Amino acid sequence: MSSVPEQLKPIFDQLDKNTDSNIAKLAKAISFKAVSADESLRQExxxxxxxxxxxxxxxxCTDIQQFDLGxxxxxxxxxxxxxxxxxxxPTKKTVVVYAHMDVxxxxxxxxWDTEPFVLHHDKEKGLLIGRGATDDTGPLLAWLNMIEAHQQLNKELPVNLIFCFETMEESGSIGLENLIKEQSQVSGYFYKTCSKIDAVAISDNYWLGTTxxxxxxxxxxxxYYQIKVxxxxxxxxxxxxxxxxxxxxxxxxxxLSTLVNSQGxxxxxxxxxxxxxxxxxEKNIYKSIKYSIEEFNESSNSNTCLFDNKEDVLMHRWRMPSLSVHGIENAFSGPGAKTVIPATCTGKFSIRTVPHIDSAKLDALVIxxxxxxxxxxNSKNTMVCELIHDGAYWYSDPYNESFTAASKATELVWGQKPDLTREGGSIPITLTFEEQLKSSVVLIPCGRGNDGAHSIxxxxxxxxxxxxxxxxxxxLYYLAE
Amino acid sequence: MSSVPEQLKPIFDQLDKNTDSNIAKLAKAISFKAVSADESLRQExxxxxxxxxxxxxxxxCTDIQQFDLGxxxxxxxxxxxxxxxxxxxPTKKTVVVYAHMDVxxxxxxxxWDTEPFVLHHDKEKGLLIGRGATDDTGPLLAWLNMIEAHQQLNKELPVNLIFCFETMEESGSIGLENLIKEQSQVSGYFYKTCSKIDAVAISDNYWLGTTxxxxxxxxxxxxYYQIKVxxxxxxxxxxxxxxxxxxxxxxxxxxLSTLVNSQGxxxxxxxxxxxxxxxxxEKNIYKSIKYSIEEFNESSNSNTCLFDNKEDVLMHRWRMPSLSVHGIENAFSGPGAKTVIPATCTGKFSIRTVPHIDSAKLDALVIxxxxxxxxxxNSKNTMVCELIHDGAYWYSDPYNESFTAASKATELVWGQKPDLTREGGSIPITLTFEEQLKSSVVLIPCGRGNDGAHSIxxxxxxxxxxxxxxxxxxxLYYLAE
Ligand SMILES: [Zn+2]
Ligand SMILES: [Zn+2]
Ligand SMILES: [Zn+2]
Ligand SMILES: [Zn+2]
Incomplete structure (x- = not known):
C-alpha cells in the first residue's frame, strides 16, 4: 500500500482509527437473530x-423507505x-449497493465454539466470529464504515449511492425481484434522482482461497427438472x-441412468x-489463479474429484454445465427393508447452465x-418430464469499467491483483439488477474462502x-475517475 | 353338500346352530385392539x-402355556x-395348528365405513366386518368353533391337536422361529406327548378370487439387497x-438400471x-384356475400388467423370480427442488425366489x-452391495396326504375342487415348521380374495x-382316515 492516492489516505487512516467502534457496531448488528428461515425469529x-x-x-441518508413485501x-x-x-x-455517477441483513x-x-449471536473477537488469530460476520452483515457494515469515515473527515463521496438492503436473501429473496422491477420503472425509486445507474456493487461472496x-x-x-413415472x-x-x-x-x-455418466x-x-x-x-485467467486439487479435495473432504488439474476443476465449476441427480420422491426412502412397489415416483435432477445455453432450448432437449x-x-407406465424451477446464469465482462475500478481498488488495498473468479451457484438477483437497471454488476468479496458462511x-x-x-x-474512487 | 359323511353331518348342523354365538365370539375377539405394530397398544x-x-x-385344552419371548x-x-x-x-395322528392373534x-x-374394532354384521350382504375378521382372528376361531361343536355333541376329534398361536405375526413374528426351534427339540413341547407331527395346518391366506x-x-x-455408494x-x-x-x-x-428391464x-x-x-x-394347474387379466388389473387398479394371459400372470406371480427396486435411502426424497449432491445413497432392491434358486448362490451372483x-x-466413489435380509421360498407337493385331505374337505364343504395356488409373498414361519417338525405344511384359506386383509x-x-x-x-376327518 505504498502508493495510496491523496484522497484515500486519510480515509484509510480514519478507518484504522475507527476499528474498535466498527467492531462494536458489528457486535451490535449480529446480536439480532435475524434468521429469515425461522418463522419464530421473524420479529428479529x-x-x-x-x-x-x-x-x-x-x-x-435521504428518502429511506422500508418496503412492505406482504x-x-x-x-x-x-x-x-x-x-x-x-x-x-447530477454530475456524479450513481452506484446501487446491494447487501442482505438476514442470516x-x-x-x-x-x-459452535462460542455463542453465534454474540460477536467473539479472537485477538490471537485476528478473527471476528459470529453468525453474519461475513455473510453478509460484515460487508454491509464495511460500506457504512467507509461512508462514516468520509463524513468524519468532511469529505464528499465521489459517487451517489442507492442502497438496497433485503432481509430474505437466505430464504429465496421472496418479493425482491418484483420490488426491483417496480422501482426500475421510469417513476420508480431508482430513477427518482438520476437518469442512469452506472454500476451495481454486491459484496456477498468470497475469495476462492485464503490468500x-x-x-x-x-x-x-x-x-431443475423432474421425471414422474x-x-x-x-x-x-x-x-x-x-x-x-x-x-x-x-x-x-x-x-435417470441416461442423463449423465460417472465421469460427469x-x-x-x-x-x-x-x-x-x-x-x-479465459484460459489465462484459470492459469493465473492459485488453486490446487488438494484444496478442492479438502473442501469435499474426499478424493472424489473428477479431474487432476486445477484448470479443469475451475472450468467445470464455473463455466461448464453439470448435471446432478438429487433424489427420488415417493419411493421408499427410510431405513430397513420395505417390500413396496411404489405406485408413482418422481426423480429430481438439475442442470447448471452457462453461456450460451438457451434455457428454453435446454428444456426442449431434456424433455x-x-x-x-x-x-x-416400451413400458406400460406413464411418464412426464418437466421443468420445475429455473434461474438464469450471469456473466459479465471482467474488464469493463466497473471491474477495472474494483480490480485497481483490490490491488491498492491488498497489494495483489484479484483472482477473476466465477461461481457454480446462482444468485438470481444479480441478473435482475443487470436486466432491470441496464447496468453492469460487480461482485466484490470482502471475506475469505474459509469464512464458513453457512457453517459453524x-x-x-x-x-x-x-x-x-x-x-x-x-x-468508488476509481469508478468516479 | 349332498354326500356329507355320517360322522360330519351332526358337526355341520351343530356349527350352523351355533352361528349366532360364534358371531358373538368373533365380535368379542376383534374388540381387542391387538395391533402388534403399535407400541401403545401392546397391552391389548x-x-x-x-x-x-x-x-x-x-x-x-391341556398344558396351555404362554411363552414369554422377552x-x-x-x-x-x-x-x-x-x-x-x-x-x-398315541393311536391318533397329531396336527399342529398355527394362527395369529394380532392384527x-x-x-x-x-x-373405514364402520368402527374397525366393533364387529359389524352386514346382514344384507352376509359380511362380518372388522379388523381381524379374516386375518387371522376369524380363521383362528373357526378352529375353536369346530372343536366346540364336537364337544357339544360329545364327539372326540379324529386327531390330536397342538395349537401354536402367536401375537407378532404382523410385525415380523419376532421370537417365534427361535421358540419353534427350541420346542422342536427331543425334550420340547411338540414332542412331549407324541413322537411325530403328522401335519401342520395354517389358515392365514385367501382364495385367489371370490368364487x-x-x-x-x-x-x-x-x-433383499442394498447398494450403498x-x-x-x-x-x-x-x-x-x-x-x-x-x-x-x-x-x-x-x-440399479442394470438389474431388471421394464418388461420385468x-x-x-x-x-x-x-x-x-x-x-x-404344473401347466395344467394354471390352466384350470379361473382367473383373468381383468381381475389382475382390478387388483392393481391400473392397466400395467406385463402379460396378456392368465397363465403367464400366475406363473410370474407364483413360480418365477422377480426383481423390484424399492427406493433409495439418504438421497433427497422430499417435495420441491433441493440442489443437494447426496454424500452417500443406498439403493434397495429385492428378488423373490422360487425353486430351485439357491439363496447363497443368488447372493453371490447379485453381488x-x-x-x-x-x-x-470407473468411478471415484466406493460401493458396497450386500444382502440385508432373506427368507426362503416354500414349496410343497400339492398331492400329498395332507393336501389330499384338505382337497377332499374343500370339495365337500364348497362343492367344488379347490384352486391349487401359490403366492408371491413369503410366510417364513411355514418353512420353519416344515424343517423343524419334519412335517408337511398345508395352507387352507378360509376367506376370499377380496377380504381386504390389510386394507380398510x-x-x-x-x-x-x-x-x-x-x-x-x-x-382333520379325512386326514385321520
Ligand atoms: Zn449472503
Ligand atoms: Zn448466505
Ligand atoms: Zn395373517
Ligand atoms: Zn396379515
Whole structure:
C-alpha cells in the first residue's frame, strides 16, 4: 500500500482509527437473530432492519423507505427491503449497493465454539466470529464504515449511492425481484434522482482461497427438472405383484441412468454444443489463479474429484454445465427393508447452465431426450418430464469499467491483483439488477474462502473487515475517475 | 353338500346352530385392539392372548402355556406365543395348528365405513366386518368353533391337536422361529406327548378370487439387497461441486438400471438358469384356475400388467423370480427442488425366489454382477452391495396326504375342487415348521380374495366363517382316515 492516492489516505487512516467502534457496531448488528428461515425469529429480522435503518439515518441518508413485501403466508409478514439514497448530484455517477441483513440459522448446539449471536473477537488469530460476520452483515457494515469515515473527515463521496438492503436473501429473496422491477420503472425509486445507474456493487461472496483477493464475474444458472413415472393406482406389495406389473421405479432408474455418466459427462444430445468455447484470454485467467486439487479435495473432504488439474476443476465449476441427480420422491426412502412397489415416483435432477445455453432450448432437449428414452423402454407406465424451477446464469465482462475500478481498488488495498473468479451457484438477483437497471454488476468479496458462511464458527478476519471499508471506498474512487 | 359323511353331518348342523354365538365370539375377539405394530397398544395384545387362552381352557385344552419371548426393545415386552394341546392319544395322528392373534393397524380415519374394532354384521350382504375378521382372528376361531361343536355333541376329534398361536405375526413374528426351534427339540413341547407331527395346518391366506376355494402349496422367498455408494464426506451443494465431483447418486442409478428391464426380466446373469422348469402337470394347474387379466388389473387398479394371459400372470406371480427396486435411502426424497449432491445413497432392491434358486448362490451372483458393473463405471466413489435380509421360498407337493385331505374337505364343504395356488409373498414361519417338525405344511384359506386383509373394511363372509369350521373339521376327518 505504498502508493495510496491523496484522497484515500486519510480515509484509510480514519478507518484504522475507527476499528474498535466498527467492531462494536458489528457486535451490535449480529446480536439480532435475524434468521429469515425461522418463522419464530421473524420479529428479529424486523428489529435488525430497524437498527440498520438507524445507521443509515446517522449517515444522513435521504428518502429511506422500508418496503412492505406482504406476507410469506397468512399471518407471517415478510421482513422489509430498505431502499435509501446518499447523494443526488447530477454530475456524479450513481452506484446501487446491494447487501442482505438476514442470516443463516445458528445455535451453539450445532457445534459452535462460542455463542453465534454474540460477536467473539479472537485477538490471537485476528478473527471476528459470529453468525453474519461475513455473510453478509460484515460487508454491509464495511460500506457504512467507509461512508462514516468520509463524513468524519468532511469529505464528499465521489459517487451517489442507492442502497438496497433485503432481509430474505437466505430464504429465496421472496418479493425482491418484483420490488426491483417496480422501482426500475421510469417513476420508480431508482430513477427518482438520476437518469442512469452506472454500476451495481454486491459484496456477498468470497475469495476462492485464503490468500488471494477475488472479483467474481460469472455465476452458473440452474434448470431443475423432474421425471414422474406413474403406474398402479396405489403402492403394491412386491410379493403379490412383483414380476407381473410394470414398476415405475424400474423405468425411473433406467431414465435417470441416461442423463449423465460417472465421469460427469452430460449424455443428453445437444447440450454440450451450446456451451461457449473457451477463449485463450479465459484460459489465462484459470492459469493465473492459485488453486490446487488438494484444496478442492479438502473442501469435499474426499478424493472424489473428477479431474487432476486445477484448470479443469475451475472450468467445470464455473463455466461448464453439470448435471446432478438429487433424489427420488415417493419411493421408499427410510431405513430397513420395505417390500413396496411404489405406485408413482418422481426423480429430481438439475442442470447448471452457462453461456450460451438457451434455457428454453435446454428444456426442449431434456424433455425430448427423456421422452425418447421412455419410448425405448416400451413400458406400460406413464411418464412426464418437466421443468420445475429455473434461474438464469450471469456473466459479465471482467474488464469493463466497473471491474477495472474494483480490480485497481483490490490491488491498492491488498497489494495483489484479484483472482477473476466465477461461481457454480446462482444468485438470481444479480441478473435482475443487470436486466432491470441496464447496468453492469460487480461482485466484490470482502471475506475469505474459509469464512464458513453457512457453517459453524462463521468468521471474518479483522483485516478483511477493516480492509473491506477501504476496498469499497477505493472502488468508488476509481469508478468516479 | 349332498354326500356329507355320517360322522360330519351332526358337526355341520351343530356349527350352523351355533352361528349366532360364534358371531358373538368373533365380535368379542376383534374388540381387542391387538395391533402388534403399535407400541401403545401392546397391552391389548396381551389381553387378547388372555382371552384366546380362556377359550382354549373352556375347550379343555391341556398344558396351555404362554411363552414369554422377552423384550422387543428395553421396556417393551413382546406379547406371548400360546402353545396348547388337545388330545394325546398315541393311536391318533397329531396336527399342529398355527394362527395369529394380532392384527394390522386400523382406525376409522383411514376410511373405514364402520368402527374397525366393533364387529359389524352386514346382514344384507352376509359380511362380518372388522379388523381381524379374516386375518387371522376369524380363521383362528373357526378352529375353536369346530372343536366346540364336537364337544357339544360329545364327539372326540379324529386327531390330536397342538395349537401354536402367536401375537407378532404382523410385525415380523419376532421370537417365534427361535421358540419353534427350541420346542422342536427331543425334550420340547411338540414332542412331549407324541413322537411325530403328522401335519401342520395354517389358515392365514385367501382364495385367489371370490368364487373358487383354494389350497396353497407354494410361497416365494425374498432376498433383499442394498447398494450403498459413498463419495464426499458430507452432502454438497450442486452449484459449488456439480461437474467436478463423482456423485454417488449418478453411480447408483447406473447400477440399479442394470438389474431388471421394464418388461420385468432380471438382467443379472445366471439367475434365470436356476429356476425349475415348468412341468406339464404344473401347466395344467394354471390352466384350470379361473382367473383373468381383468381381475389382475382390478387388483392393481391400473392397466400395467406385463402379460396378456392368465397363465403367464400366475406363473410370474407364483413360480418365477422377480426383481423390484424399492427406493433409495439418504438421497433427497422430499417435495420441491433441493440442489443437494447426496454424500452417500443406498439403493434397495429385492428378488423373490422360487425353486430351485439357491439363496447363497443368488447372493453371490447379485453381488458379483453389481461389483462388475461398478468397476465398469470407473468411478471415484466406493460401493458396497450386500444382502440385508432373506427368507426362503416354500414349496410343497400339492398331492400329498395332507393336501389330499384338505382337497377332499374343500370339495365337500364348497362343492367344488379347490384352486391349487401359490403366492408371491413369503410366510417364513411355514418353512420353519416344515424343517423343524419334519412335517408337511398345508395352507387352507378360509376367506376370499377380496377380504381386504390389510386394507380398510376388512371382512369375512359369514358363509366363509361358518364353512371355515366345517372345512377345518372335515380336513382333520379325512386326514385321520
Ligand atoms: Zn449472503
Ligand atoms: Zn448466505
Ligand atoms: Zn395373517
Ligand atoms: Zn396379515
Amino acid at each position: 429480522c424486523f428489529k435488525k432492519a430497524d437498527y440498520i435503518q438507524s445507521l443509515l439515518e446517522e449517515l444522513n 406476507e410469506e403466508k397468512p399471518g407471517l409478514p415478510l421482513p422489509p427491503v430498505i431502499l435509501a439514497r446518499l447523494g443526488t448530484s 443463516q440459522p445458528a445455535s451453539i448446539e450445532d457445534g 488471494t483477493p477475488a472479483l467474481t464475474y460469472g455465476l452458473r444458472g440452474c434448470n 406413474s403406474g398402479p393406482k396405489a403402492d403394491l406389495h412386491s410379493g403379490v405383484f412383483g414380476g407381473c406389473i410394470a414398476e415405475p421405479m424400474v423405468d425411473l432408474v433406467q431414465l 459427462e452430460i449424455l443428453i444430445p445437444g447440450v454440450k454444443e451450446m456451451v461457449a468455447p473457451v477463449t485463450e484470454e 425430448d431426450h427423456v421422452n425418447k428414452e421412455f419410448a425405448k423402454l 464458527n462463521e468468521k471474518i478476519d479483522l483485516e478483511n473487515y477493516v480492509n473491506g471499508g477501504k476496498l469499497l471506498g477505493s472502488y | 395384545c396381551f389381553k387378547k392372548a388372555d382371552y384366546i387362552q380362556s377359550l382354549l381352557e373352556e375347550l379343555n 423384550e422387543e426393545k428395553p421396556g417393551l415386552p413382546l406379547p406371548p406365543v400360546i402353545l396348547a394341546r388337545l388330545g394325546t392319544s 394390522q393397524p386400523a382406525s376409522i380415519e383411514d376410511g 373358487t376355494p383354494a389350497l396353497t402349496y407354494g410361497l416365494r422367498g425374498c432376498n 459413498s463419495g464426499p464426506k458430507a452432502d454438497l451443494h450442486s452449484g459449488v461441486f456439480g461437474g467436478c465431483i463423482a456423485e454417488p447418486m449418478v453411480d447408483l442409478v447406473q447400477l 426380466e432380471i438382467l443379472i446373469p445366471g439367475v434365470k438358469e436356476m429356476v425349475a422348469p415348468v412341468t406339464e402337470e 458379483d454382477h453389481v461389483n462388475k458393473e461398478f468397476a465398469k463405471l 373394511n376388512e371382512k369375512i363372509d359369514l358363509e366363509n366363517y361358518v364353512n371355515g369350521g366345517k372345512l377345518l373339521g372335515s380336513y
